[in-house]
Amino acid sequence: MKKKKKLSASNADINRLYEESVQCTEFEVDFINKLFKRYNNTKCKSLREDFCASALISAEWVLDNKENTAVAVDLDKNMVREAKKNSQMKLSEDQQDRLKIYYGDSSKFSKDKVDCVLATNFSYFVFKERKKLINYFKHAYKQLKNKGILMLDAFGGxxxxxxxxxxxxxxxxxxxxxxxxxxxxxxxxxxxxxxxxxxxxxxxxxxxxxxxLWTLPEIQECLKEAGFKKVDIYMQGWNDKKNEETERFYKVTKSDADPAWVAYLAARK
Ligand SMILES: C[S@@+](CC[C@H](N)C(=O)[O-])C[C@H]1O[C@@H](n2cnc3c(N)ncnc32)[C@H](O)[C@@H]1O
Structure with a gap:
């Protein structure tokens, strides 16, 4: 039997290592499904993944349900190529038909309106000026159907x-x-x-x-200025016994001054 080559700097694929380190696609898909159902009492079917990189969440989305569709956008041509290659390898023809991957600037690129726009791993922090951030949020707003939600994450502490x-x-x-x-x-x-x-x-x-590094009050203000009516914050739970974060996020209006935290924001039209 052929011995598997040991992972080293010379043979590693940085995109795979990135995914293993910072992404958990099943969690994201589950979280979107739960929040949308809670807010609208219907199923979230169409997703737009901004700053998609290898578009893993979109791929998981079309795998999750045969009615689901996804649009994924990234401004890096190599990433878009990589995302398309991955989707061909992982997905059936029908699933590939329901996932469209585009090269474009997420603050400008327009397609059919969706139930949920998602921007994860703090990607929108790339917009450093208030005007540019609001411009991105306004654009996301326009990409959403009537009861749509924009989901973002943030970090701080x-x-x-x-x-x-x-x-x-x-x-x-x-x-x-x-x-x-x-x-x-x-x-x-x-x-x-x-x-x-x-x-x-x-x-x-x-x-x-x-x-x-945008703060939660700034992000909420910019979302409201862009037209979103309601913004909820979800913070990760804490297990006192294990002294570590839990897998669940809770809707909160007040939180401890933790040294480091990750939050989700759900902005509704
Ligand atoms: C931190 S990675 C996030 C990847 C993925 N969303 C995740 O959750 O891990 C940021 C990605 O945003 C892309 N990007 C940066 N500016 C962009 C823009 N204006 N429009 C679309 N994509 C952009 C980069 O090419 C990169 O792939």
Whole structure:
């Protein structure tokens, strides 16, 4: 039997490592389904995944139900090519027909209206000026049907203002989240993702993000200014016994001043 090559900087695919490190598509699909049903008492069928990268959530969406459709948009031509290749490999013909992947700027690209627009892993932090952020939210608003929801995530807490490297061990590699600069005057934040391997090789700066670390009050104000009537915040639960986050997110209006938190925002028309 052929021995499987050990994962190392020379043979690793950074997109697969990224997905394994930061994405959980089943969770996202389940969460969208639950929230939409709670708000509208009907099923969410059409999804638009902005800043889609390899469009994994969209692929999971069309797999989840045979009535589901998805539109995925990214501004990186290589990512779009990669997303199309993945969808051909993973999905049946019918599923591929229900998933359309486009190259485009998520703040400008228009297609058929959908039930839910999703922007995950803080991608909209790329819009650093208030005007540009509101412009993106206004565009997302226009892409939604009457009872549609825009779902976003955000991160914060005092550790988000610190320069730090956080290591997470996976089976064959270590994921490193590197907050390499933060300017408290502008909230400009620069983050890198590095990968380290058991043979001591590394992929430095596999991904780099130049963002503005938007705060939850700012994001809510911008969403309202863009026309959204109601914005709910969902914070991750905490298990006191295990001293770790739970898998569930809860709708809250008040929260502890945790050192680091991740939240979801659900904005309704
Ligand atoms: C942090 S990754 C997010 C990937 C994925 N959504 C996730 O949840 O992991 C950001 C992605 O946004 C894309 N991007 C950046 N600016 C964009 C824009 N204006 N319109 C569409 N995509 C954009 C990048 O090419 C990159 O693939």
């Amino acid at each position: 005092y550790e988000a203002h610190q320069l730090l490297e956080e290591r997470t061990k996976h089976k064959n590699f270590t994921y490193v989240w590197d907050q390499s600069s933060f300017n408290p005057i502008t909230h400009d934040i620069k983050c890198h993702i590095h990968f380290e391997f058991p043979d001591k090789t590394k992929i430095n700066k596999a991904f780099t993000y130049n963002w503005r």
